[in-house]
Amino acid sequence: MKTVDDFRAAAAKANSVLTIPDWEQTPEAVESATKDAIGKANGALDQIAAQDLKKVTFKSTIVALDDLSYRVESAGNRAELIKQTNTNEAMRTAGENAVKVFQDWAVGVDYREDVYKAMKAFADTHPKLSGEDKKLFDETMRDYRRAGLDLPPDKRKEVEQLRKDLAKLGTDFDSNIVNAKAPVIFTKADLDGVPDSFFASPGVKTGDDAYTVMANVTFQFITVEENAKSEATRKKLYVIHDSLAKDTNAPVLNQMLALRNKIALRLGYKSWDDYQTEIRMAKSGEGAKSYINNLITGIEPKFSAEVATLQKMKAAETNNPDAKIFVWDWRYYSNQLNKQKYDVDKEALRNFFPFQKVLEGMFRIYQSIFGLKFEQITPPFKWINDLQLYAVTDSATGEPLGLFYLDMFPREGKFNHFAEFEIIGGKLLPDGKYQRPTAALLCNFPPASADKPSLMTHTDVETLFHEFGHALHEITTRAKYGRFAGTHVPRDFVEAPSQMLQNWVWDKKVLDTFAADYRDPSRKIPAETIQKMNDAKFANAGVFYRRQFAFAALDLAMHDVHPEDVPYDCVAITNPILEKVFLPIDPDTTMVTYFGHMNGYDAGYYGYAWADAIAADMATVFEKAHDRYLDRQAGLRLRREIYEQGDARDVSLSIEKFLGRNQSVEPFLKKIGVTVQDKHGKPAGPSQEAR
Numbered sequence: 001m002k003t004v005d006d007f008r009a010a011a012a013k014a015n016s017v018l019t020i021p022d023w024e025q026t027p028e029a030v031e032s033a034t035k036d037a038i039g040k041a042n043g044a045l046d047q048i049a050a051q052d053l054k055k056v057t058f059k060s061t062i063v064a065l066d067d068l069s070y071r072v073e074s075a076g077n078r079a080e081l082i083k084q085t086n087t088n089e090a091m092r093t094a095g096e097n098a099v100k101v102f103q104d105w106a107v108g109v110d111y112r113e114d115v116y117k118a119m120k121a122f123a124d125t126h127p128k129l130s131g132e133d134k135k136l137f138d139e140t141m142r143d144y145r146r147a148g149l150d151l152p153p154d155k156r157k158e159v160e161q162l163r164k165d166l167a168k169l170g171t172d173f174d175s176n177i178v179n180a181k182a183p184v185i186f187t188k189a190d191l192d193g194v195p196d197s198f199f200a201s202p203g204v205k206t207g208d209d210a211y212t213v214m215a216n217v218t219f220q221f222i223t224v225e226e227n228a229k230s231e232a233t234r235k236k237l238y239v240i241h242d243s244l245a246k247d248t249n250a251p252v253l254n255q256m257l258a259l260r261n262k263i264a265l266r267l268g269y270k271s272w273d274d275y276q277t278e279i280r281m282a283k284s285g286e287g288a289k290s291y292i293n294n295l296i297t298g299i300e301p302k303f304s305a306e307v308a309t310l311q312k313m314k315a316a317e318t319n320n321p322d323a324k325i326f327v328w329d330w331r332y333y334s335n336q337l338n339k340q341k342y343d344v345d346k347e348a349l350r351n352f353f354p355f356q357k358v359l360e361g362m363f364r365i366y367q368s369i370f371g372l373k374f375e376q377i378t379p380p381f382k383w384i385n386d387l388q389l390y391a392v393t394d395s396a397t398g399e400p401l402g403l404f405y406l407d408m409f410p411r412e413g414k415f416n417h418f419a420e421f422e423i424i425g426g427k428l429l430p431d432g433k434y435q436r437p438t439a440a441l442l443c444n445f446p447p448a449s450a451d452k453p454s455l456m457t458h459t460d461v462e463t464l465f466h467e468f469g470h471a472l473h474e475i476t477t478r479a480k481y482g483r484f485a486g487t488h489v490p491r492d493f494v495e496a497p498s499q500m501l502q503n504w505v506w507d508k509k510v511l512d513t514f515a516a517d518y519r520d521p522s523r524k525i526p527a528e529t530i531q532k533m534n535d536a537k538f539a540n541a542g543v544f545y546r547r548q549f550a551f552a553a554l555d556l557a558m559h560d561v562h563p564e565d566v567p568y569d570c571v572a573i574t575n576p577i578l579e580k581v582f583l584p585i586d587p588d589t590t591m592v593t594y595f596g597h598m599n600g601y602d603a604g605y606y607g608y609a610w611a612d613a614i615a616a617d618m619a620t621v622f623e624k625a626h627d628r629y630l631d632r633q634a635g636l637r638l639r640r641e642i643y644e645q646g647d648a649r650d651v652s653l654s655i656e657k658f659l660g661r662n663q664s665v666e667p668f669l670k671k672i673g674v675t676v677q678d679k680h681g682k683p684a685g686p687s688q689e690a691r
């Protein structure tokens, strides 16, 4: 097997550097590396602050800040990886502590007034900058403004205090959610329809004919809502679920909304959603709102048709022609519909997805369409035996582009979701060489057993295609500044390219290139199975998305313009929207008090739908291309216009360059089964709103 050294000559030729991180081996080493990184960064900050304010340059201020932030971030990323992957608990704890130190440091940097003075002195020279340099300058100064640094000292103090109070309340909000536990006791008869496996799960059977369902345990809640034949059961559990943290979090959220509003007003914004969206594609609260409203209207025909189907099922089952679909009914009837019409044996499907074949198949596809070559190399240090490391090169020129690790199976103490992590980001270094990125994929696919290889579910395969897309976004970057490289793009865009790649695994032509029964590889997935899977996916898309849009709309409504002296009533703002956009609710419920996204994704929930719509729009470039999802021209265009750019230029512009036209939500609506008619009343795309 090759080693990284085999790629170093080619890297030197391209004036770039490949780096395998020097992984710390003891908690003490983690701690001292953290101290060292912070010490150096503080030194660099002192240097910025100490310079002669009459001689400040772009390089000595704005770029110097990017350089030092980048170095700290690399150290922080390494600590994060140790926390998430190390097999030794003391090492994981050391990593976790280091991550906290880096986070606290990052907050403090915003408030280094002496550093800000140097930045301001440079800004006052009214520099003539262009392209990525100008963007870096504008956004660095914007960060300071957003932190309140250009306010008079007393006002700035106030904003700082408000932020601290808000952070504290956010912690309370989160813990109230974690602590909201609601056991609900049912009889076997109440739970008729719920699968046997549920009754067998630990803690459920709690008496002769007593079964305890925890309303706060998502899988228990969903299993009962999807399967219980009794409407009274579904309703009872739903009312308890949607009232979780009612008494504790309603006042907390009201205070959080008031604080956010105050911060926004002090900083010169008219609302918190304007403040939050300024740095995203949506650019304003209005932009996000009108986009979501257009989608709500756009999806109406599909939503109504689906609800009508569910209503008919309920009418037939209850012998009540006037039966209505309430918010506690949709999961149950959607599930019935899926079982009747689109039943696909998910377990049997796994035979077509042995891990290694899927991985190799995905590699072949991505190497081919993006013009890349992946070669496995020997890692100098392995934190687990089956850790894999790969070098990525440009297949046409041989230029090394970066490295990625694969840590794919679960184990005790490891990160328990699926995600891509940046370890070393891309950046043009002060010495003129380009630092190529190093990334990692941390996943938890089903491990192999004694008699079977690792067999993935279809969802696992989709996840792999998605997460690996983020790694490619990271590795192929050409951005000059760390701040803009790879996946450092606005949050309402970052998921879009990977969401687009999910389409690949729903396509027969793509699947046939790698999916084959591991016991008899001549057997491919039958066309009718793939058709059924696609039908099932879209059968409930109207209900699924209207619910998403309701969440997005109520989130934006809470963070809209609000008079400072009027107290908030989060439930009164949100319940009517939920009812109007989604389905009739019980008026005593308080869904928003248990909506964890409201601390962290506040005025940001719309981003999920936003990214989905952009993903569908971008997918059309492949769908119209000669080889569809396997088309190299389209792939190279994605690489050049989206991946390589990162945030070095406005992502709206990158999307339009990739599309070769303006953005549109029509492909998204079409994809989920809405027939888009004429130009009139056509929903506006995100970019139209953004301008």
Ligand SMILES: [Zn+2]
Pocket: 466, 467, 470, 495, 498
């Ligand atoms: Zn993602």
